[in-house]
Amino acid sequence: MLRVAVVGSGPSGCYTAQSLVQLDPDVLVDVLDRLPCPYGLVRYGVAPDHEKIKSLQNSLRAVLEHERVRFLGGVRVGPDGVPTARLRELYHAVVYCVGAAGDRRLGIPGEELRGSWSATEFVAWYSAHPDAPAGGFLAGARTAVVIGVGNVAVDVTRMLARGATELSPTDMPQAALTSLAASAVTHVHMVGRRGPSQARFTTKELRELSTLPDTQVTVKHEELELDPAYVDPSSLPAxxxxxxxxxxxxxxxxxxxxxxxxxxxxxxxxxxLLADGDRVRGVRLERTAPDGRGGLTGTGRFEEIEAQLVLRSVGYLGVPLDGLPFDPAHGTIPHLAGRVLRDGVPSPGEYVAGWIKRGPTGVIGTNRPCAKETATSLLEDASALSARSVPADPVGALRAEGRTPIEWPGWQAIERAEAALGASLGRGVVKLPDWRSLLTAAHGNAP
Incomplete structure (x- = not known):
């Protein structure tokens, strides 16, 4: 049997595991994740009020419950964890599906002020990611500026305008629900440096804003008309x-x-970002204009928006993984059809899929063909890979080295604890928001 480790249990990791076991009956796959919970951004990135998208967890669950696939949570790869070189000793092949864990910065003065956050941090907080900041996003805030015009920007804008009635049925952690329900934020400005025809949000997400109770959505006609493609949209994609x-x-x-x-x-x-002491008090913005060559130019005209909360949503960024090559310009691991390249040459037994392979582009479904391409490359190399001897029980080897993987029953125990927590609060399932409660539940104890 060919033993493969897939690092990352989000959509790209699960689709890679699925392709491998579907394409070859002689493959065993261990899906490793540093978190005790599977599903990656489907659990920790999809907005809690988007139940239809979150239901994708059901299909990912089917992959992780396959008889030749095993989930190993709580396994960190890299510094302070299992070195990448050690993984290569334990498995015939390793596929890295670690996503893009960083976020892009604006690179402007004031970005470090209190009240200035990345949208990634805000999403992690209301999604109960155990590494998220403890809170404090909304303290003293009446007006928020969201910088960016993609779906994540729309999500955080919508969360700021949602009320407790709409959020209570979701799996949002109780502390975040309580904070959002008590929020004094009533004005949200979503700002893009380009025009409406270049915005990255989907129409379905955009329309949702106008369906929010007790919410008015406005846009300036004169700003829209600065975009030639707005004036005549006939050449735009549908x-x-x-x-x-x-x-x-x-x-x-x-x-x-x-x-x-x-x-x-x-x-x-x-x-x-303008300061009041060490806190944000507003955003200074420059008017831009199309330069006629597909880019933008500054006009030298400025305006200020008063705000006590600024959320930047200008994109994710891949981060280096110790022991692997990295392209800092693109935030990806160099590859050829999914095979990791070292100095331009494929590195035997090392592969990539998902955002760390192609950059943070596409939707969840884009990961399917991406994963299949990588799985196909790996299986083309199978005869050479399987010639190398690896331990019959990688998990036993990990445990002998002091690692304590959380296997599928541990994750099921977390699910039961979250259901019990929700019942105790008069809600549905409510996520456990911190490492201590997750690990306590995984080991069969009440959090």
């Missing part, structure tokens, strides 16, 4: 043309006044 039509409707027929106001702004780029 998805972006639909976005333009939604925005056109909001510009010409804004909804009635409401407690929450969401304002979409375009052709503005942040140049400075």
């Amino acid at each position: 998805a972006r043309r639909r976005n333009v039509e939604v925005l056109r409707g909001w510009a010409t027929a804004p909804g009635p006044a409401a407690r929450h106001r969401i304002r979409l702004r375009f052709f503005l780029r942040p140049v400075e």
Whole structure:
């Protein structure tokens, strides 16, 4: 049997494991994750009120319950964990599906002020990621600025305008639910440096903003008209043309006044976060304009938006993994059809899939063909890979070295604990938000 370790249990890791066992009956796959919980960004990145997308966990579960697939949670790879070189000794092949754990920065003055956060941190908090900041996002905030016009920006904007009634049925951790329910934020500005035709949100997500109770969505007609493709959208792809039509409707027929106001702004780029002591008090923005060559130019005209909370949502970024080559310009591991390249040459037994392979692009389904390409490359190399001797029981070897993998029954114990917690609060399933409670539950004790 060919023994393969897949590092990462999100969609790319699960789809890689699925492709391997579907394409070859002589493959055994261990799916490793540093967290005790599987599913990656489906558990910790999809907004809690998007139940349909979150239900993808059911299909990922089927992969991890396959008779030739084993989930090993709580296994850190790299510094302070299992070295990548040691993984190569334990398995015939290793596929790294570690995503893009970093976030891009604005690189402007004031970015380190209190009240300035990445959207990644905010999402991790309301999604109960055990590494998330403890809270404090909303303290003293009345107005928020979300920098970015992609789906993550739409998600965090929507969460800021949601009420307890809509969020209580979700699996949001109790502390985040309580904080959002008590929030004084009533105005949210979502700001993009480009025009409406370049925005990266999907039409379905965009439209959701206007369905929020007691919420008015507005957009400035004069900003939209700065975009030539808005004036004449006939050449746009269908998805972006639909976005333009939604925005056109909001510009010409804004909804009635409401407690929450969401304002979409375009052709503005942040140049400075303004300070009140060590806290954010606003954002200084420069008006941009199309340069006629597909880019932007600054106009030298500025405006300020008062805000006590700034969330930047300008993209994810891959981070280096100790022992593996890395392309810092693209935030990816160099590869050829999924085979890791060292000095331009494929490294035997090392592979990549998902965002660390191609960058943070595409939707969840994009990971399927990406994973299949990598799995196909690996299986083409199988005869050479299987010639090397590896331990019959990698988990036993890990335990002998002091590692304590959390296997599938441990994850099921966490699920039971989260269901019990929700019942005790009069809610459905409620996520456990910290390492201590997760590990306590995994080992069969009440958190």
